[in-house]
Amino acid sequence: MSEWAWLSRVALVGVAGTVAIAIKFSPLLPEKSSNDSAKNINSPQTKVLPVKLLETPPQLPQAQPTNSPTQTAKATSEFNLDRSLEVHSPLFATPISLGMLAIGVAEGNYRLFIEDNTLYVEQTKHYFGHTDPGNLSWGDVVTNYGPCSDQGRSRGNISQAEAICLQRSRSQLATHLTDLHQAGINPDLDLEAVINVADLYNQASPIHSRRFPEALAIARGGGLTGVKAIAWARTASFYLNANNELDVENGSNHATGLLGVCIRENLVITEWNCVYRDQLRRAEAIASVINKYIQIAKQQKNQVTSSD
Numbered sequence: 001m002s003e004w005a006w007l008s009r010v011a012l013v014g015v016a017g018t019v020a021i022a023i024k025f026s027p028l029l030p031e032k033s034s035n036d037s038a039k040n041i042n043s044p045q046t047k048v049l050p051v052k053l054l055e056t057p058p059q060l061p062q063a064q065p066t067n068s069p070t071q072t073a074k075a076t077s078e079f080n081l082d083r084s085l086e087v088h089s090p091l092f093a094t095p096i097s098l099g100m101l102a103i104g105v106a107e108g109n110y111r112l113f114i115e116d117n118t119l120y121v122e123q124t125k126h127y128f129g130h131t132d133p134g135n136l137s138w139g140d141v142v143t144n145y146g147p148c149s150d151q152g153r154s155r156g157n158i159s160q161a162e163a164i165c166l167q168r169s170r171s172q173l174a175t176h177l178t179d180l181h182q183a184g185i186n187p188d189l190d191l192e193a194v195i196n197v198a199d200l201y202n203q204a205s206p207i208h209s210r211r212f213p214e215a216l217a218i219a220r221g222g223g224l225t226g227v228k229a230i231a232w233a234r235t236a237s238f239y240l241n242a243n244n245e246l247d248v249e250n251g252s253n254h255a256t257g258l259l260g261v262c263i264r265e266n267l268v269i270t271e272w273n274c275v276y277r278d279q280l281r282r283a284e285a286i287a288s289v290i291n292k293y294i295q296i297a298k299q300q301k302n303q304v305t306s307s308d
Helices: 003-016 069-078 081-092 098-107 158-171 173-182 191-203 206-221 226-236 256-264 271-307
Strands: 048-050 110-115 118-123
Touching (some): 081 158, 081 173, 098 110, 098 158, 098 191, 098 271, 110 271, 118 271, 158 173, 173 206, 191 226, 206 226
């Protein structure tokens, strides 16, 4: 089956069913504030911190990768794992490094905003403990703490939760970079892909983040771009056959936690749409974080240049 046939089988239906329910969906949507400023702190526990930018912040690719044969060959020839690890490790160096910011916002545990040309992050109430809605789908009551989905490993110790999130993200970085490279995607030119695969590992079983690069190559090869390609690939990564291989046409949807949320909310919706709308929300949240980060990085760079 052609790549486009795979895409059209589910993507058109998926996108059509997403718009009407996107606002209603997530049980962990980031909190809205009536006054989007650093002065608006609703909980005595929360902290508002300025984000220290990397000296050499990651850049978005100049053009959306399409995974053409030429680009695939270029990605294969230019990739060096040690160099790529050096570039991307700072994404997960601290609880408010760019990668962890993106995961935290996708989880609803951080709120990121700009004020006076400074990027700020605020911890939401979810940072200090919330019941994981996915685990409830199989009757498991698990409380997450910190910037990621720590699955209760920290037992409520926030410092430990932060350390666990960082360790888990860094532990799989080499695997994620290698998987992207093997799928023909140069991770050094694709910041969104790197952070989304890390977030998918945070959200679900490791097999799905392992299948994401292959799915993203299919999505882009079929003509999808931007967050739609990311969201399609994240969704497709949950469709596996009996050998745990990516199989959008005949595989089973393994996103049981998300499917359980849709059932509990009594939503009349396809399995694809149930998963896609959450994956689109997370992909959009991550894109927003990256764009804010780069916006401020460019402003600060211009200020330094103009003062010289």
